[in-house]
Amino acid sequence: MAANVIAGGQTALGIELGSTRIKAVLIGPDHQVLATGSHAWENQFVDRLWTYSLGSVWTGVQDCYAALAADVRDTYGLELTTVGSLGISAMMHGYLAFDADGELLVPFRTWRNTNTGPAVDALSAAFEHNIPHRWSIAHLYQAVLDSEPHLESVAHLTTLAGYVHWQLTGEQVLGVGDASGMFPIDTEAGTYDAAMIATFDTLVADRGYDWRLADLLPTIRIAGDQAGTLTQTGARLLDPTATLQAGVPLCPPEGDAGTGMVATNAVAPRTGNVSAGTSIFAMVVLEHPLSRVHHELDLVTTPAGDLVAMVHCNNGASELNAWARLFAEFATAIGAEIDASTVFETLFRASLDGASDGGGLLAYNYLSGEPITGLAEGRPLFVRTPDSRFDLATFIRTHLCAALATLRIGMDVLQSDEHVALDTMFAHGGLFATEGVAQRYLAAAIDTPVSVGDTASEGGAWGIAVLAAYLTRKLPGQTLADYLADEVFSGAELLTLDPDPADRAGFDTFLQRYLAALPVQQAAVEHT
Numbered sequence: 001m002a003a004n005v006i007a008g009g010q011t012a013l014g015i016e017l018g019s020t021r022i023k024a025v026l027i028g029p030d031h032q033v034l035a036t037g038s039h040a041w042e043n044q045f046v047d048r049l050w051t052y053s054l055g056s057v058w059t060g061v062q063d064c065y066a067a068l069a070a071d072v073r074d075t076y077g078l079e080l081t082t083v084g085s086l087g088i089s090a091m092m093h094g095y096l097a098f099d100a101d102g103e104l105l106v107p108f109r110t111w112r113n114t115n116t117g118p119a120v121d122a123l124s125a126a127f128e129h130n131i132p133h134r135w136s137i138a139h140l141y142q143a144v145l146d147s148e149p150h151l152e153s154v155a156h157l158t159t160l161a162g163y164v165h166w167q168l169t170g171e172q173v174l175g176v177g178d179a180s181g182m183f184p185i186d187t188e189a190g191t192y193d194a195a196m197i198a199t200f201d202t203l204v205a206d207r208g209y210d211w212r213l214a215d216l217l218p219t220i221r222i223a224g225d226q227a228g229t230l231t232q233t234g235a236r237l238l239d240p241t242a243t244l245q246a247g248v249p250l251c252p253p254e255g256d257a258g259t260g261m262v263a264t265n266a267v268a269p270r271t272g273n274v275s276a277g278t279s280i281f282a283m284v285v286l287e288h289p290l291s292r293v294h295h296e297l298d299l300v301t302t303p304a305g306d307l308v309a310m311v312h313c314n315n316g317a318s319e320l321n322a323w324a325r326l327f328a329e330f331a332t333a334i335g336a337e338i339d340a341s342t343v344f345e346t347l348f349r350a351s352l353d354g355a356s357d358g359g360g361l362l363a364y365n366y367l368s369g370e371p372i373t374g375l376a377e378g379r380p381l382f383v384r385t386p387d388s389r390f391d392l393a394t395f396i397r398t399h400l401c402a403a404l405a406t407l408r409i410g411m412d413v414l415q416s417d418e419h420v421a422l423d424t425m426f427a428h429g430g431l432f433a434t435e436g437v438a439q440r441y442l443a444a445a446i447d448t449p450v451s452v453g454d455t456a457s458e459g460g461a462w463g464i465a466v467l468a469a470y471l472t473r474k475l476p477g478q479t480l481a482d483y484l485a486d487e488v489f490s491g492a493e494l495l496t497l498d499p500d501p502a503d504r505a506g507f508d509t510f511l512q513r514y515l516a517a518l519p520v521q522q523a524a525v526e527h528t
C-alpha cells in the first residue's frame with residue numbers, strides 16, 4: 001500500500017532544477033511515481049548575463065517541495081515527515097563562486113552564457129580537449145582573462161545542484177557526471193584530469209592568486225556513494241513548516257545530463273538519449289574515446305563515471321514557448337481561456353498536417369548564442385518567401401524542425417565523422433509531453449528510432465529519485481547499469497517510433513534551407 005510505504009519512509013525523493021521548471025518526484029520501492037510537485041521559474045538577463053538569484057532558488061525549491069507534500073496529503077491523507085533517501089539535480093555547468101565564508105561573490109552565471117569565447121579558445125588549445133562555452137572552467141578562466149577582482153577571494157566553485165546539496169547537507173561534493181561539466185575527468189581514475197589541472201595552474205600562475213584549482217573544485221562522488229545526510233538547517237530550507245525531519249541520506253548531486261541517462265536507461269555503451277526542454281542535447285555512451293577533438297562534441301560522464309559524447313544546443317523549446325504564449329494571448333482575447341498544456345497539445349497535433357519540409361518557411365530558435373553554428377548571440381527569426389505555405393500546421397512544424405536542426409548538425413559529426421553506433425535513441429523532457437509528435441520529428445531528424453517512456457516529461461527528477469533509491473537499495477556489488485536493467489526497467493513500457501521516410505526527406509530539405517540561410521541569422525545578430 002502506497003500510504004504505508006510513504007509513512008514508513010520506503011521512498012526516494014528527487015528534486016531537479018531545470019531551466020524553466022523545478023520538479024520533485026517521490027517514488028516507492030518499485031520506482032513508480034507516488035507524488036509530484038513543480039514550480040515554474042525563469043532566468044533573467046542582467047548586465048548581459050543569464051542568471052537566477054539564490055533567493056529564487058530557495059523560493060522555487062520550497063514551493064516545489066510544498067506542492068509535492070500537498071500532493072501526498074491530498075492523495076494519501078498523510079503529512080510527509082520523512083523519505084528514505086533524497087537526491088538533488090539541476091542544470092549543469094555555469095559559475096557559482098563563493099568565498100571562504102560561503103558568500104556568493106558574483107551573481108550565478110548559468111550554462112546559457114556564451115561570453116566565454118576567449119577562454120574556450122585558450123583552454124581548448126592548452127588542454128587539447130574541447131572546452132565548451134558553458135563549462136565552469138571556461139567561466140573561471142574568462143573571469144581571469146577579464147581580471148575580475150572577486151578572484152582574489154574565491155574559495156569554492158560549484159554547480160547549482162552542488163550548491164543546493166551543500167546547503168542541505170553541509171557537504172561540498174559533486175556527482176562525477178555533474179563534475180564532468182565543470183572540468184574534464186580522467187575516467188580511468190574517476191578524478192579531475194590531473195595533467196589539465198596542472199596546465200590550468202600554470203596558465204594563471206602570473207596572476208598571484210593564493211589558490212590552486214584543485215582547492216576550488218568540489219570533491220567527486222560516484223553513483224551509489226553516500227554524500228551526506230539532511231541536516232536540521234537543510235530540512236528547514238526544504239520545508240519551512242518543519243514537518244520534514246532531518247537525517248535522510250543523500251546521493252551525490254548530479255547534473256541533468258546524468259539524470260537523463262538514468263531516466264532513459266542509457267548508461268551503458270551504445271545507448272543514447274535526448275533531453276529536450278529549454279535546451280536540447282543528445283548523449284551517447286562511448287565504447288571508445290573519440291578519434292579527435294570536435295567543437296560540436298562535448299565529453300561528459302555517466303553518474304558511474306563512463307565516457308559520454310554530447311551534442312548540446314543552447315536553444316531548444318524557448319522559442320516555441322514564445323509562440324505558444326502568443327497563441328494563448330489570442331485565445332484569451334477572443335474569450336477562450338485555455339491552459340498552457342492545451343495550447344501545446346493543440347499546436348503540436350496541428351503540426352502533423354503541416355508540410356514535412358516546412359513548405360518554404362524558415363525559423364531559427366536562437367534566443368541565446370549557439371556555439372555549434374558559431375553564433376555568439378541569438379536573434380529568434382521567422383522568415384518566409386511570398387509563395388511559401390503559410391498555414392498554422394506548417395508554421396508549427398517549421399518551429400519544431402528548427403528546434404531539432406542544430407542537434408542534427410552535431411549528430412552528423414558524431415554519427416558520420418566518428419562512426420558512433422547507436423541502436424535506439426531514448427528521449428525525455430517537456431517537449432515529449434504531447435505524445436508522439438516531437439518524438440516523430442526527432443526520429444526523422446536523426447534517422448534513428450526514438451523511444452519514450454511514461455515519465456518522459458518529469459524525466460530528470462525521476463532520474464535523480466532513482467539515483468537516490470540506488471544509494472539505499474542496491475545489492476552488494478550491483479552496478480548502476482545492472483540496477484537499472486534488473487530493478488528499474490525490466491517491465492518498463494516504451495513507445496518507439498521509427499523514422500518515417502517522408503518525414504526524413506522533408507527534414508533534410510528543411511535542413512538545407514536552414515544551413516543556406518544561416519548568414520541571415522548572423523546578419524540579424526550583427527545589425528540588431
Ligand SMILES: Nc1ncnc2c1ncn2[C@@H]1O[C@H](COP(=O)(O)OP(=O)(O)O)[C@@H](O)[C@H]1O
Pocket residue numbers: 017018019020021022276277278279317318320321340341342344345348428429430431432433434457
Ligand atoms: N504539453 C506539452 N506538449 C509539448 N511540449 C510541452 C508541453 N508542455 C510543455 N512543453 C514544452 O516543454 C518545455 C519544458 O520542458 P522541461 O524539460 O521541463 O524544460 P526545462 O528542464 O528546461 O525546464 C516547455 O518549455 C515547453 O516548450
Ligand SMILES: O=C(CO)[C@@H](O)[C@@H](O)COP(=O)(O)O
Pocket residue numbers: 017018019020090091092093111134181255256257275276277278279280281312316
Ligand atoms: O548544459 C546542460 C547539459 O550539458 C544542461 O544542464 C542545460 O542545457 C540545461 O538543461 P535544461 O534545458 O534545463 O533541461
